[in-house]
Amino acid sequence: MHENTYAGELDAGYVKYYAELGAGVEPMARMIMENLPQHLNAFADVGCGLGYSMDFVEHALNVPALGFEPYPMSLATDLRGELLARPLDAPWLAQDARRFDLILASEVIEHVDDPVGFASQLRMALADALSLAVFSTPDADSITPHEHPSEIYSRLFPGEHRCLYTAEMLKLTLLRAGFECVEVVRHGGQLVATAGTRQALESRRCGAGVESWHVVYQRYLRDAFQRPNADPASPMLMGHAYRLFKALMNGGDFAAARAWLEECPSLRPLLDERRLLRQSTFELAISLPDFESYVTQLPSFLGPMAYHLAMLARLEGRMVDADAGLRQALRWMEREVAIGPFCFIESSSLLGPVRMERALLLVMDGKAEQAIELWQSMPQGLPDIRLFACTGARLALEFNASAQYAFVDRVFECLASHSMRSQGLLSALCDGVWDGCLAQDIDLAFDAWIARFHCALHSAKPPSEMHEAYVVLSLCVGQHPDPSRQAKLDRVREDLDATRRDMRAKALVRDASTKLPAPMVVPALVHFVDQLWCDAHGVYVSGWVHVPDKNVECIRLACRESVAELVTRSRPDVQTYFEQQRAASTMGFSGYLSCPPFQPVELQVECDEGVAVGATLALPQHLMQRDQTEFSSIACLETFRRLMKERGGTVIVLGGRKGDDHPDEWADCLEPECRVVRVDIHAGEGVDLVADAHALSEHFAPGSVDAVMSSSVMEHLEAPWVVAAQINHVLRPDGLTMHFVPHTWPLHAAPNDFWRVSESGLQALYGPSMGFEVLSSGMDQPVRMYPPPALRSSSFASIEMPLLDGYLESFLLARKVADLPEDAVRWPGSADERVARAQTYPVDE
DSSP states (O other): OOSOTTSSOOOHHHHHHIIIIISOHHHHHHHHHTTOOSOOSOEEEETOTTOHHHHHHHHHSOOOEEEEOSSOOOSOTTOOSEEEOOOTTSTTTTTSSOOBSEEEEETOGGGOSOHHHHHHHHHHTBOSTTOEEEEEEEBGGGOSTTSOHHHHHHHHOTTTOOOOBOHHHHHHHHHHTTOSEEEEEEETTEEEEEEEOHHHHHTOOOSTTSOOHHHHHHHHHHHGGGSTTOOTTSHHHHHHHHHHHHHHHHTTOHHHHHHHHHHOTTTGGGBOTTSSBOHHHHHHHHHOOSHHHHHHHSOTTHHHHHHHHHHHHHHTTOHHHHHHHHHHHHHHHHHHHHHOTTTOHHHHHHHHHHHHHHHHHHHHTTOHHHHHHHHHTSOOSTTTHHHHHHHHHHHHHHHHHTTOHHHHHHHHHHHHTOTTTTSHHHHHHHHOOOTTSOGGGHHHHHHHHHHHHHHHHHTTOOHHHHHHHHHHHHHHHHHSOOHHHHHHHHHHHHHHHHHHHHHHHHHHHHHHHHTOOOOOOOOOOEEEEEEEEEOSSEEEEEEEEEOTTOOEEEEEEEETTEEEEOEEEOOGGGGGGOTTOGGGGGOEEEEEEEOOTTOOEEEEEEEGGGOEEEEEEOOOSSOOOOOOOOOHHHHHHHHHHHHHHHHOEEEEEESOOOBTTBOOHHHHTTTTTEEEEEEESSOOTTOSEEOOGGGGGGTSOTTOEEEEEEESOGGGOSOHHHHHHHHHHHEEEEEEEEEEEESSOOOOSTTSOOOOOOHHHHHHHTSGGGTEEEEEEEEEEEEOOOOOGGGOOTTSGGGGGGGSOEEEEEEEEEEEOSOOOTTSSOOSSOHHHHHHHHTTSOTTO
16 A cells, blocks of 8 residues: 555556545535535635546536646546646635635645644635535544444544544634634535535525436446547546446446446456456456555456445346355455555445345355354454344344244344443344434344244244333334334234234133133232332332232332322333233332331232232342443543643643642643643642632733643632633643532532532533533542432422432533633622632631
């Protein structure tokens, strides 16, 4: 792979690869067509690379195009548009007399040293108030452990990308460059920002009467072959041939894709009689030792094309060809990834789907064991787990369709034993948890639970497994309503009702055959406890009860001589389980009983006709503590420490007195890279400056400080909003501020214990209105609170306090993005009053 694609002359092999596969023609066409201004008479692409965007605009839209590129690629000389060699970060564009209705800067802003100045130059080159500038850049939020290394590398591009942007960062950068209005959308791992006046954004050409960008893009690719002197073997037309074939396949127009294979002069020579890639070409590809020789001698898209050809064969019912094509595609793409892991990104992303499709073909061919083995051999790391789960779900659907229920069970047993079963799709498949499931995976997981239902229905499984599947499916429809899912759920319910009727009928026949006298029926109590807490003073219980064929009139909680009548309420969710007995919908209960600890507690239920039933509740000997997970504040601290050790500079520590009660390890560890200045209202060990935090600007010059931090200090500051403004005043642009503040915490250091601040409160103090951007925030260290006996009544909301989390602290890390005006925040009293009040903080605290 070429080491630096932006630092001078490129070898011919890399330029050929770029023209055939890497130029990003489709996303550029989409950005242009989705952001057409009201009038388009002049177009410019800043950082145009090979110049495909200019060629697209001139041919597809018949508009003159101008491109700027520091290192022009000269291979495809038949591309239209004027190209000028210009550095992208010099103030030349606004000085040029030409003005443009639409300016594109695709994958450029992350490369320049002064992004605000660069964007400002583009703004000044716009023709009028209806003109637009479009920027694209990698999405910093997409760089996660779930992504494959090749995708992460392409977005990071070490040595070339100067800055990575979140959506908010990109929007703020463009607003600071002077644009009136900015809209940012996500396309995969990319951000696309459209900037201009509000009028320009609102008047873009879109909607009815405007051709879809897909249509215009595909026509542009096809028309390229009709140009005078078009050479089908040129890198441009080879790339366009594959781009059109892939676009037709991805768009589901398989007949058009097959017709394009048959008519395209660039692709026909690559295919054999089965419409797969020629074996001789495959053998040559496998033999080539490195990236340069591969892209010089062969088209750069052969691995992905082999996959699309195999999928076309499968869709056309040519299963033998499909299997051969998938095996060929797998080896082909494995070779491409081995010799160019950070160039053949499309091949890297398709390795998983190839393995999935091969496993599905094996099921269809009656080779269930081989399919399971291939599936279980797939990579299962964090970046791969979603595809692994997706493959398992699709296998379960294939096994269910062919009534191979034992293999359906094996798939779900494998998924349930996975160490990452709490992840997204896997959690939905195993536990019916829909919250973390991506929207595009919900239908697949829903259908997989239908397969589990049918597996339970048609095999020797207890009825509870059918009920579990039905409940999970009902929850999905409730959380993600959809007519198609509702129709499927209705069919499942019909099957469940039929099964229940059949089971009752069989039971009646069995009972009749015994010819025994009918025994007296004693109603059984069905009950469930949803929530419970208890301590030395009593117990709180919430749940539901049901007595078959009876109406419940009263529910009590009893312990020895203590009895409390519980509050009843509607529980429509219970009705799912007792559809034939409507009374069950009114049997929810909740209430508190004052009683001694560690004694049996009885649930007493009175029904009509004088029937009474009960059950003993199993109580814990104490309130169960929730699992403690790793505190998210640790990551916030680590991020601050890492950034400051990288940046260096001056760090102010508010409340900086040291000692046994004032550990300062997070400030100490910043040295020697940083100069730490400890500020406190009282003199003491480690204090460098005795000062009031409300008056930092009296001691530090504007923009002279690189970071300000505090821990358990802000609750003692009489006006924390003033302190936030002071921090903004003394911080340099992009300076950091980090704070930890108690939330659910006893009164301390009186009389100077003024505030308790939540995460939202910190975000308000250090948010955009105060000139900051929040980088990280949260609340951690959960605790539970108990109401006093006077408030332990079922009619008081406080009775449920022990069931709900409080948090010991809130935390926030933010950076300065704008200067706050001097008069933006005012002190609610005199300076003398402020200092006097601050000095009442106990010296020994």
